[in-house]
Amino acid sequence: MSEGYAVRTVALRKVFTNGVEVEALRGVEMAIEYGEFVSITGPSGSGKSTLLNMLGGLDRPTGGNVFVDGIDVSTLDDRDLASLRNRSIGFVFQFHNLLPEFTARENVMIPQLVSGSKKGRAAERATDLLTQVGLSDRLEHRPYELSGGQNQRVAIARALANEPSIVIGDEPTGSNDTETSDRIYDLFRDLNRNTGQTSIVVTHEIELAERADRRIHLVDGQVVDT
Amino acid sequence: MIWRFIGTRHLVARRKQTLIAVLAVGLGIGIVLTSVALTNGFRGQLTDTTKETSPDISVTADGERIRTYQIYVSTIREVPGVTAVTPFITGNGVIRRKDADTAALVKGVEADAESEIFGFRDEMAEGSFTSIDGSTTKIVLGSGVAENIDAHVGDRVTLTTPGGGRELTVTGILHTGSFLDDRYMYLHLDTVQDMLDVGHAASGIDVGTSVEPEPVAVQIRGRTGLETETWREAAQSFAQVIETFQLFDYVFYSLILAIASAGIANVMLMTVMSKTREIGMLKSMGATDGDVMSIFLFEGAMLAAFGSVFGNVLAILLTEAIQMIEITPPEEGPAFVDVIRLNAELTVGDALFVSGFTVLLTLAFSVYPAWKAAKLPPVEALRRE
Numbered sequence: 199m200s201e202g203y204a205v206r207t208v209a210l211r212k213v214f215t216n217g218v219e220v221e222a223l224r225g226v227e228m229a230i231e232y233g234e235f236v237s238i239t240g241p242s243g244s245g246k247s248t249l250l251n252m253l254g255g256l257d258r259p260t261g262g263n264v265f266v267d268g269i270d271v272s273t274l275d276d277r278d279l280a281s282l283r284n285r286s287i288g289f290v291f292q293f294h295n296l297l298p299e300f301t302a303r304e305n306v307m308i309p310q311l312v313s314g315s316k317k318g319r320a321a322e323r324a325t326d327l328l329t330q331v332g333l334s335d336r337l338e339h340r341p342y343e344l345s346g347g348q349n350q351r352v353a354i355a356r357a358l359a360n361e362p363s364i365v366i367g368d369e370p371t372g373s374n375d376t377e378t379s380d381r382i383y384d385l386f387r388d389l390n391r392n393t394g395q396t397s398i399v400v401t402h403e404i405e406l407a408e409r410a411d412r413r414i415h416l417v418d419g420q421v422v423d424t
Numbered sequence: 425m426i427w428r429f430i431g432t433r434h435l436v437a438r439r440k441q442t443l444i445a446v447l448a449v450g451l452g453i454g455i456v457l458t459s460v461a462l463t464n465g466f467r468g469q470l471t472d473t474t475k476e477t478s479p480d481i482s483v484t485a486d487g488e489r490i491r492t493y494q495i496y497v498s499t500i501r502e503v504p505g506v507t508a509v510t511p512f513i514t515g516n517g518v519i520r521r522k523d524a525d526t527a528a529l530v531k532g533v534e535a536d537a538e539s540e541i542f543g544f545r546d547e548m549a550e551g552s553f554t555s556i557d558g559s560t561t562k563i564v565l566g567s568g569v570a571e572n573i574d575a576h577v578g579d580r581v582t583l584t585t586p587g588g589g590r591e592l593t594v595t596g597i598l599h600t601g602s603f604l605d606d607r608y609m610y611l612h613l614d615t616v617q618d619m620l621d622v623g624h625a626a627s628g629i630d631v632g633t634s635v636e637p638e639p640v641a642v643q644i645r646g647r648t649g650l651e652t653e654t655w656r657e658a659a660q661s662f663a664q665v666i667e668t669f670q671l672f673d674y675v676f677y678s679l680i681l682a683i684a685s686a687g688i689a690n691v692m693l694m695t696v697m698s699k700t701r702e703i704g705m706l707k708s709m710g711a712t713d714g715d716v717m718s719i720f721l722f723e724g725a726m727l728a729a730f731g732s733v734f735g736n737v738l739a740i741l742l743t744e745a746i747q748m749i750e751i752t753p754p755e756e757g758p759a760f761v762d763v764i765r766l767n768a769e770l771t772v773g774d775a776l777f778v779s780g781f782t783v784l785l786t787l788a789f790s791v792y793p794a795w796k797a798a799k800l801p802p803v804e805a806l807r808r809e
Contacts, residue, residue, distance in 0.1 A: 284710020
């Protein structure tokens with residue numbers, strides 16, 4: 199059963215058929231409890247990002263099931279999947295992927311506006327979140343006016359904007375120097391502790407991965423250690 | 425509204441592209457509307473000229489002379505709405521003064537009625553139009569005809585027609601500003617009948633009305649069995665030619681607007697390509713296909729709307745400017761008017777139609793890039809550089 203788990207996969211398979219057939223995930227079985235801080239590690243090409251995309255509803259599995267908040271996402275249509283991403287999941291990518299024409303505050307407002315929040319309310323919450331990540335003095339700055347670490351903190355604030363039950367980070371520290379990576383990872387950790395949100399972070403940095411509650415290790419599209 | 429929030433920012437951020445797209449659409453609309461206004465103006469001018477140079481109703485007998493016109497004149501006078509009636513006869517003539525001569529049409533009329541029907545009373549450069557009434561020796565010349573032989577009121581002239589010649593005195597110079605000035609010389613009806621040796625016959629009957637001429641014309645046809653043509657019908661035959669040309673114009677206009685709209689589609693396509701990663705990001709945040717499509721359709725609609733506003737302003741300015749242009753016709757040959765003033769008439773209906781058509785065309789052209797953006801799978805979009 200998937201109830202009681204923030205995320206659970208059952209015999210999850212993903213096959214890419216782009217000329218050559220590649221089985222990126224081969225029957226992944228895993229479960230993550232609410233409030234857990236889990237790191238996913240594995241060598242390059244082990245299927246970490248593919249797994250994350252499945253968990254976040256960004257891609258559909260070839261076989262098996264993905265349960266998020268008890269909902270089998272593989273049965274959802276595009277609209278419901280979009281709604282799930284908006285309400286239940288927050289993404290932080292390796293590259294911050296902020297919208298360049300918008301200020302830090304506006305970037306954090308966007309997921310809220312997608313969900314139908316009023317502009318004023320969204321702006322208020324964005325200000326709160328940016329203050330929490332230490333950017334209260336950078337609200338009106340655009341991405342090109344911020345450092346890599348600051349942009350990544352804006353991306354974290356944006357991921358939290360709709361109070362998702364799960365925050366997913368795909369190498370969120372990957373494009374930063376060690377000190378910045380540490381601070382971003384700590385921020386993830388602190389937010390997880392303070393908000394009780396489930397955090398799933400893919401990282402290739404073993405030291406950082408070991409600071410998680412639990413580490414899931416993938417090799418060749420299979421979980422080998424959890 | 426997420427689409428408005430993001431779409432507006434895209435447009436503002438890409439100022440140059442936005443401006444060029446708006447200018448392209450605006451120029452297209454401006455040129456088309458100005459062309460339409462010119463055609464409207466030309467048609468209006470043609471209608472006005474026809475109205476000024478034609479009787480309200482012209483009564484004829486299938487190209488034949490009307491022998492018993494007096495009966496018809498009496499009958500027509502009794503038709504409600506008729507204010508003035510004159511039989512007329514026309515023929516060719518050559519007028520000479522001293523060593524100068526010129527050819528023109530001789531029109532024999534009952535001057536009082538003709539003057540009322542055509543409003544000649546206020547258009548006399550010299551003398552009086554009605555001076556010819558009842559006279560066999562007086563003539564009123566169109567100003568162009570008079571100019572050709574340097575004639576003025578009081579001058580003696582010789583008029584030669586196929587039926588014979590006659591010494592006459594100029595008692596009026598008519599200046600309407602139309603082709604009548606160069607073509608006509610007016611005498612009393614009986615005089616011309618006599619000169620042309622046609623007996624009591626008329627080429628036709630000019631009728632003036634105080635009401636819309638069409639129902640009066642129906643009555644006249646019914647009571648006399650003769651043919652009628654109102655000034656509007658006379659103008660209509662010209663208008664039909666214009667309308668035929670207009671069909672070609674509309675095809676041309678549509679092409680101009682299509683090119684301008686395709687320019688917008690191109691801008692949109694470039695935007696979608698450069699924003700692929702952002703689209704993936706928006707989708708990862710829960711934006712639906714509809715949200716993404718709305719963003720780009722909104723952008724297309726805004727470009728078209730601003731383009732329309734610019735195009736309309738441009739058309740108004742061009743129309744005003746065109747109306748200030750005056751062209752003096754060449755001296756040689758007969759001139760229809762003293763000064764050719766390009767008339768342009770921009771109507772709200774035309775502006776709305778052209779603008780609406782462009783907005784719809786642009787939206788249609790924007791659908792593909794917007795749909796392309798909306799259908800991008802989020803994972804694929806995020807992977808793009």
